Amino acid sequence: MRRGALALIVALPLLVAGCKKASSSANLGKGGDSVASSSTPAAQIAAARPVPPPVDRNAKVMVLCYHRFEDKPRDSLAIAPADFRSQMQALKDSGISVIPMKDFLAWRRSEKSIPLKSCVITIDDGYISGYSVAWPILKEYGYPFTMFIYTNYVGAGGKSISWNQLAEMRDAGIDIESHTLSHRDLRHAPRGQDYATWLHNEVYQSKAILEDKLGIKISVFAFPYGTHNEVVRKTVMEAGYEASFTVYGQHMGFDAPADQLGRYAIESNKPN
Secondary structure, three states: OEEOHHHHHHHHHHHHOOOOOOOOOOOOOOOOOOOOOOOOHHHHHHHHOOOOOOOOOOOEEEEEEEOEEOOOOOOOOEEOHHHHHHHHHHHHHOOOEEOOHHHHHHHHOOOOOOOOEEEEEEEEEOEHHHHHHHHHHHHHHOOOOEEEEOHHHOOOOOOEOOHHHHHHHHHOOOEEEEOOOOOOOOOOOOOOOOHHHHHHHHHHHHHHHHHHHHOOOOOEEEOHHHOOOHHHHHHHHHOOOOEEEOOOOOOEOOOOOOOOEOOEEEOOOOOO
């Protein structure tokens, strides 16, 4: 789903307003029952260890998908820097917390709570403007983000990002994840190629290349064009990815399916 960012930002507080906050503590013992014998040091330590509060599952998360950032956008996938900055300011003004991908995944694993109104920012493909334009703006706001990279494009010249620039972003803590080798629709192999072999390479090799070149663990995948089917989703999850993303927007709850999580593709030619 392709949407204007400001409309989404306005809508999110309404969607989460009715959510109830989970209790921040658990009732760990009734009637003063003893937990363990005081004669056992290990038991004493265990009894004294604080129990973390339960994870609040009531949050709603929207994931935004950007591509290029240009002063004079020539197509809908490019966003003017001034417009992008305005959208980031709107997130801040709306009280929406921009969280890193790792926190979103940890929440889904029941490892930590996240704010009730949360947003994850992603940038697809590997255009240099993600490095040279979007990153400085996101730094101004202290917003984390994820770069989804298709590896054949890295270092290709023109508008593409380089491996050195990706390494710089990695060192600064930017999350980098997989967007295939070639950015083709994964439902159809190129003419003359065996589909199963080709799909395996697109999904597995893109992960392996990023891990080898950047020395990081790749755990998230974005479908090119947001398109997928059961075979594609199964291949992605079997490759060891924890989550995969479409561009069909949704405000996601805790139980959203891991193999087809939604993102809103933000376009420049849509009214905000």
